[in-house]
Amino acid sequence: MSIKRIETGPRLSRAVVYNGLVFLAGMTADDTSADVKGQTEQILAKIDKYLKEAGSDKSKLLTATIWVSDMAKFNQMNKAWDAWVSQGNQPARATVEANLANPQLQVEIQCVAAV
Amino acid sequence: MSIKRIETGPRLSRAVVYNGLVFLAGMTADDTSADVKGQTEQILAKIDKYLKEAGSDKSKLLTATIWVSDMAKFNQMNKAWDAWVSQGNQPARATVEANLANPQLQVEIQCVAAV
Amino acid sequence: MSIKRIETGPRLSRAVVYNGLVFLAGMTADDTSADVKGQTEQILAKIDKYLKEAGSDKSKLLTATIWVSDMAKFNQMNKAWDAWVSQGNQPARATVEANLANPQLQVEIQCVAAV
Numbered sequence: 001m002s003i004k005r006i007e008t009g010p011r012l013s014r015a016v017v018y019n020g021l022v023f024l025a026g027m028t029a030d031d032t033s034a035d036v037k038g039q040t041e042q043i044l045a046k047i048d049k050y051l052k053e054a055g056s057d058k059s060k061l062l063t064a065t066i067w068v069s070d071m072a073k074f075n076q077m078n079k080a081w082d083a084w085v086s087q088g089n090q091p092a093r094a095t096v097e098a099n100l101a102n103p104q105l106q107v108e109i110q111c112v113a114a115v
Numbered sequence: 116m117s118i119k120r121i122e123t124g125p126r127l128s129r130a131v132v133y134n135g136l137v138f139l140a141g142m143t144a145d146d147t148s149a150d151v152k153g154q155t156e157q158i159l160a161k162i163d164k165y166l167k168e169a170g171s172d173k174s175k176l177l178t179a180t181i182w183v184s185d186m187a188k189f190n191q192m193n194k195a196w197d198a199w200v201s202q203g204n205q206p207a208r209a210t211v212e213a214n215l216a217n218p219q220l221q222v223e224i225q226c227v228a229a230v
Numbered sequence: 231m232s233i234k235r236i237e238t239g240p241r242l243s244r245a246v247v248y249n250g251l252v253f254l255a256g257m258t259a260d261d262t263s264a265d266v267k268g269q270t271e272q273i274l275a276k277i278d279k280y281l282k283e284a285g286s287d288k289s290k291l292l293t294a295t296i297w298v299s300d301m302a303k304f305n306q307m308n309k310a311w312d313a314w315v316s317q318g319n320q321p322a323r324a325t326v327e328a329n330l331a332n333p334q335l336q337v338e339i340q341c342v343a344a345v
Contacts, residue, residue, distance in 0.1 A: 001250060003290065003344055005319065011312055012323035016292045018344050019250045020116060020134045023293040026324025060118065062131045063138035065180075065225070065295075067326050071214055082126055090120070093127035094141025094225045096182050097214035099301055099327035110295075110324045114118055114133050135231060135249045175233065177246045178253035180295075180340070186329055197241055204235070208242035209256025209340045211297050212329035229233055229248050 006053050015050045017115055021062075022054040024111045032104035036073040040080035043109050051113055058084070060114040061091035067098040067108045077107050121168050130165045132230055136177075137169040139226045147219035151188040155195035158224050166228055173199070175229040176206035182213040182223045192222050236283050245280045247345055251292075252284040254341045262334035266303040270310035273339050281343055288314070290344040291321035297328040297338045307337050 007014035016023045027046045029039035051057050068077055074095065085091075091111070100108050122129035131138045142161045144154035166172050183192055189210065200206075206226070215223050237244035246253045257276045259269035281287050298307055304325065315321075321341070330338050 001344065003292070003319075008318060008320050010317075011308065011315065011320060012294075013320045014322070016322045018292055021292075023322040023342070025293075025322040026326075062118070062133055062136075063140075063225075063227075064127075065324075067324075071216060074216060078126065085126065087125075088120075088123060089118075090123050090126060090128045092129070092131050092138040092140040092225075094180075094182075094223060095216060096141075096223065101301060101304060101325060108324060108326065110293075110322075112138070112293075114116065177233070177248055177251075178255075178340075178342075179242075186331060189331060193241065200241065202240075203238060204233075205238050205241060205243045207244070207246045207253040207255040207340075209295070209297075209338060210331060211256075211338065227253070229231065 006050060015054050017054050020115055022056050022113050022115050024050055026108045026110040028100065028105045028108045036076045036106040037080045039106050040077045043107060044080060044084045047109065047111055054115055056113045056115045059086040059089040062112045062114055063092040064109055064111045066093065066095040067100060068095065069100055069106045071097045073106060121165060130169050132169050135230055137171050137228050137230050139165055141223045141225040143215065143220045143223045151191045151221040152195045154221050155192045158222060159195060159199045162226055169230055171228045171230045174201040174204040177227045177229055178207040179224055179226045181208065181210040182215060183210065184215055184221045186212045188221060236280060245284050247284050250345055252286050252343050252345050254280055256338045256340040258330065258335045258338050266306045266336040267310045269337050270307045273337060274310060274314045277339065277341055284345055286343045286345045289316040289319040292342050292344055293322040294339055294341045296323065296325040297330060298325065299330055299336045301327045303336060
């Protein structure tokens with residue numbers, strides 16, 4: 001069974017498709033001047049983009065892991081998430097606190113979806 | 116291939132079944148007055164429940180990610196885990212420290228199993 | 231569909247193979263006197279070993295989660311990763327900071343690969 005890789009760089013691919021599944025890289029915001037809700041919205045737009053390139057969409061999300069740099073901002077992250085997630089097609093999800101690759105990053109999301 | 120979702124709410128599903136796999140949400144204890152061993156036992160009972168609803172059971176666990184809020188309690192968490200896990204059918208596993216959705220939560224476990 | 235488990239102990243298996251996928255346990259270094267680059271090299275050698283036992287190899291990596299105990303050492307970890315990863319076959323990847331099972335451990339990596 002073949003493996004399809006999307007935006008493969010020297011370190012990682014943005015998405016990897018195999019056997020009916022697409023594994024996305026951990027996505028972070030490009031404009032880190034945004035607050036946690038704004039960063040989450042940027043991330044969810046990236047997830048839409050890479051799911052589409054993989055032949056999937058948010059209605060086929062299976063699971064998501066969310067890291068927030070400060071759990072006090074959990075509700076702000078969820079405002080963006082709840083507005084975006086496909087109604088009736090919510091994935092399994094876990095959210096924990098972690099410092100991310102740089103202090104400006106307030107949220108990172110990694111997903112697996114069906115293709 | 117169809118996707119089956121279990122206990123789907125506005126934010127997440129408790130379990131998502133697809134292509135021979137079930138992805139569980141990160142599970143936490145309901146009675147957070149329990150110590151880490153007690154919280155882990157509650158979580159493992161929830162995992163049993165959702166695996167059963169998905170048509171699976173703990174002997175088919177493939178992988179687990181465990182977050183503990185304080186690594187000093189790693190051994191207490193493991194006492195509950197070791198007593199519960201299906202002998203000969205232990206999953207791949209990773210355990211790291213993380214603050215969880217509220218300070219009362221001492222452990223969270225997310226699993227993938229075969230169906 | 232059968233599940234194959236590799237190096238199954240009382241708590242976890244080092245690798246679990248099912249339905250064209252191999253799930254590896256979170257791998258850490260044995261010689262924790264090594265710096266983060268050295269620890270990462272040890273981990274990547276373990277990943278090679280268990281992927282081989284599962285009938286896979288690093289060119290088939292689908293996704294990796296990396297935990298570093300101190301994000302200031304992200305670049306040192308990446309030096310080992312970038313030198314090791316199969317060119318053109320980079321997996322999806324997420325890296326976050328977390329305290330690991332003991333303070334000597336500076337990095338832990340968990341992977342899923344195709345078989």
